[in-house]
Amino acid sequence: MAAVVSSGVERDPAVPGRGDTPPAVEVRGVTKSFGELIAVNDISFEVAQGEIFAFLGPNGAGKSTTISILCTLARPTSGSATVGGYDVVTEARHVRRHIGLVFQEQTLDDQLTAEENLRFHAVLYGVPSSQVDGRISRVMELVALSDRRRDLVSTYSGGMARRLEIARGMLHTPRVLFLDEPTVGLDPQTRALIWEDIHRLRHEEGVTIFLTTHYMDEAENAARIAIIDHGEIIALDTPDALKGSVGSDTITLETADDDGALTALRVAGYRVRRAENGLTVYVEDEEAAVGPLVATAGVPVHTVRVHRPTLDDVFLHYTGREIRDQHGEGGVPMFARAHGAHRR
Amino acid sequence: MTVAASPARAGMVTTPVRQSSGAVAELRVVGMVWERELIRYVRTRTRILSGLIQPVLFLFVLGYGMSGLVGTVGGFNFHEFVYPGVVAMSVVMTAMFSALSIVWDREFGFLREMLIAPVQRSTLVLGKMFGGATVAAMQGTIMLVLAPLVGIELTALLVVQMICLELLMAVAMTTFGVFVASRISKMESFQVVMQMLLLPMLFLSGALFPLNGLPPWLAFITRLNPLTYAIAPFRQVIFEAQHMSAVAKRHFSTTVTWFGWPLPTWLELLIVLCFAAIFFVLAVRGLSKTE
Numbered sequence: 006m007a008a009v010v011s012s013g014v015e016r017d018p019a020v021p022g023r024g025d026t027p028p029a030v031e032v033r034g035v036t037k038s039f040g041e042l043i044a045v046n047d048i049s050f051e052v053a054q055g056e057i058f059a060f061l062g063p064n065g066a067g068k069s070t071t072i073s074i075l076c077t078l079a080r081p082t083s084g085s086a087t088v089g090g091y092d093v094v095t096e097a098r099h100v101r102r103h104i105g106l107v108f109q110e111q112t113l114d115d116q117l118t119a120e121e122n123l124r125f126h127a128v129l130y131g132v133p134s135s136q137v138d139g140r141i142s143r144v145m146e147l148v149a150l151s152d153r154r155r156d157l158v159s160t161y162s163g164g165m166a167r168r169l170e171i172a173r174g175m176l177h178t179p180r181v182l183f184l185d186e187p188t189v190g191l192d193p194q195t196r197a198l199i200w201e202d203i204h205r206l207r208h209e210e211g212v213t214i215f216l217t218t219h220y221m222d223e224a225e226n227a228a229r230i231a232i233i234d235h236g237e238i239i240a241l242d243t244p245d246a247l248k249g250s251v252g253s254d255t256i257t258l259e260t261a262d263d264d265g266a267l268t269a270l271r272v273a274g275y276r277v278r279r280a281e282n283g284l285t286v287y288v289e290d291e292e293a294a295v296g297p298l299v300a301t302a303g304v305p306v307h308t309v310r311v312h313r314p315t316l317d318d319v320f321l322h323y324t325g326r327e328i329r330d331q332h333g334e335g336g337v338p339m340f341a342r343a344h345g346a347h348r349r
Numbered sequence: 350m351t352v353a354a355s356p357a358r359a360g361m362v363t364t365p366v367r368q369s370s371g372a373v374a375e376l377r378v379v380g381m382v383w384e385r386e387l388i389r390y391v392r393t394r395t396r397i398l399s400g401l402i403q404p405v406l407f408l409f410v411l412g413y414g415m416s417g418l419v420g421t422v423g424g425f426n427f428h429e430f431v432y433p434g435v436v437a438m439s440v441v442m443t444a445m446f447s448a449l450s451i452v453w454d455r456e457f458g459f460l461r462e463m464l465i466a467p468v469q470r471s472t473l474v475l476g477k478m479f480g481g482a483t484v485a486a487m488q489g490t491i492m493l494v495l496a497p498l499v500g501i502e503l504t505a506l507l508v509v510q511m512i513c514l515e516l517l518m519a520v521a522m523t524t525f526g527v528f529v530a531s532r533i534s535k536m537e538s539f540q541v542v543m544q545m546l547l548l549p550m551l552f553l554s555g556a557l558f559p560l561n562g563l564p565p566w567l568a569f570i571t572r573l574n575p576l577t578y579a580i581a582p583f584r585q586v587i588f589e590a591q592h593m594s595a596v597a598k599r600h601f602s603t604t605v606t607w608f609g610w611p612l613p614t615w616l617e618l619l620i621v622l623c624f625a626a627i628f629f630v631l632a633v634r635g636l637s638k639t640e
């Protein structure tokens with residue numbers, strides 16, 4: 006439980022790159038209000054260099070607002086933040102040079118080809134002419150779109166456009182790549198491809214990645230996760246530590262003689278309680294525990310069901326509700342529209 | 350900060366790009382924004398076509414229709430009079446359309462890509478301005494093919510003069526358009542602006558009828574219109590290349606007067622330039638307020 010912090014508390018988890026280098030992103034007590042509404046409420050955290058850091062939270066939690074502040078598009082109402090060592094308010098221009106940004110909404114010109122979009126970006130960011138072609142080839146390779154380089158973006162699928170945007174964000178070798186809901190509204194295969202891209206970018210280009218998502222299952226790809234709800238960080242840790250913080254693994258057994266098994270297991274020192282149909286046993290590590298458990302029960306076992314806490318459980322634990330409540334299962338149609346509508 | 354020293358970057362194969370900045374980098378951006386404008390213009394043939402059809406309609410329907418009414422004066426027809434105005438109209442509409450495409454760019458997100466980049470807003474407006482001016486002048490040049498059909502003679506010098514004046518006109522209209530576009534946040538408003546702003550500006554500019562002999566209040570409005578000062582010299586250079594009789598010259602006057610005082614051409618051009626400069630500043634400001 007010590008692994009979980011509420012907003013505003015400093016901590017220093019064991020993250021690669023921590024200690025010897027300054028953090029890629031450092032946020033201190035940032036608040037952003039729009040009139041009465043407090044979109045982001047006194048959040049503090051650090052992202053280490055080369056880390057994949059995820060902001061996980063439902064719609065309206067304040068994820069995009071946080072990204073806007075870090076990318077200098079919005080000023081914090083109070084608090085301060087640095088990105089790549091530069092202050093987001095006083096050194097905004099430096100910050101902009103050293104970040105890549107992929108918005109939640111698409112920002113490509115689909116009447117241009119992929120290559121033309123990238124060339125435009127390269128010039129905007131002052132990539133030297135001699136390096137432009139090399140960088141374009143490189144980033145197109147990174148997202149596996151090399152063969153579509155000369156195609157109009159209007160012929161791209163939603164997923165390809167998204168991956169092109171990620172490539173574009175990497176073109177000027179940013180220190181930190183911000184991805185706002187990079188996989189929203191995409192089918193599972195495409196989402197998996199995008200995650201492959203993200204890991205490849207981190208590994209091969211060494212970029213720090215800050216992303217937001219409201220998909221629980223995806224957040225596990227990140228080294229660390231900040232769970233944000235109503236503008237506050239309610240938990241921040243590695244996925245495993247977060248899951249560990251809400252409870253242990255459980256194994257549910259259905260046996261020929263539940264009473265006998267219950268006694269035998271309790272005698273052996275297991276924490277057991279009666280479930281609806283069978284027994285629920287609390288264990289440290291579900292996989293290693295199944296064998297000994299069945300042996301200890303001493304009666305014929307019909308079924309074994311194991312359950313390891315998921316991030317859904319974590320979210321439920323800290324907020325008392327499920328993240329999916331916000332916009333129906335996955336919210337795909339809504340977001341598909343947000344992206345789909347942006348095609349001419 | 351020595352990024353490469355980080356253990357997380359052990360697998361790194363790319364050295365960070367040294368991004369250039371300063372005047373040369375900004376100029377490159379101007380060129381890029383200009384190039385994009387050209388690419389988009391060339392790729393949307395429907396736009397070129399629709400930019401042609403409306404002026405052609407005006408030229409033939411209005412030109413010949415009114416010719417019957419106005420008659421021939423000193424061997425000069427109304428459609429000959431209206432031709433420069435119609436070319437100017439197509440230049441102005443193309444320039445305005447090019448500038449107002451910023452509204453599209455906002456709707457489809459690309460404006461954000463430009464606005465978050467570490468470049469000056471004025472650089473973006475400058476690129477847009479040159480881009481808009483170039484495509485508008487191209488559209489105006491396409492209109493030259495109609496000249497023989499209405500009996501307007503073209504000389505090499507005249508063509509060069511026309512293109513220069515088209516560029517000036519388009520520069521003013523593009524900056525005006527960018528300024529307007531920076532204030533429009535919705536697509537729907539786009540049509541309204543085109544109807545409520547562009548058409549009245551065209552009608553009240555002397556493009557389609559002579560400015561002399563108007564009722565005073567209408568004459569006054571036309572003198573407030575920047576387009577008036579762009580179209581008059583344009584028509585003047587075209588007429589000068591024609592063999593017009595003195596009667597025709599007097600009848601189809603090309604001079605703009607202020608309370609009876611005829612403005613010299615250089616002053617008209619200066620007025621257009623001033624308008625362009627003012628709109629440029631307003632456009633940069635308008636864009637800065639976005640986001």
Ligand SMILES: Nc1ncnc2c1ncn2[C@@H]1O[C@H](COP(=O)(O)OP(=O)(O)O)[C@@H](O)[C@H]1O
Binds near residue numbers: 066
């Ligand atoms: N420009 C704005 N003006 C007013 N309210 C805003 C603005 N931007 C965001 N909000 C509000 O702030 C809250 C957080 O929004 P956002 O950061 O977009 O959430 P998320 O990205 O997590 O879905 C929401 O309630 C949203 O309505």
Ligand SMILES: [Mg+2]
Binds near residue numbers: 065
């Ligand atoms: Mg968002």
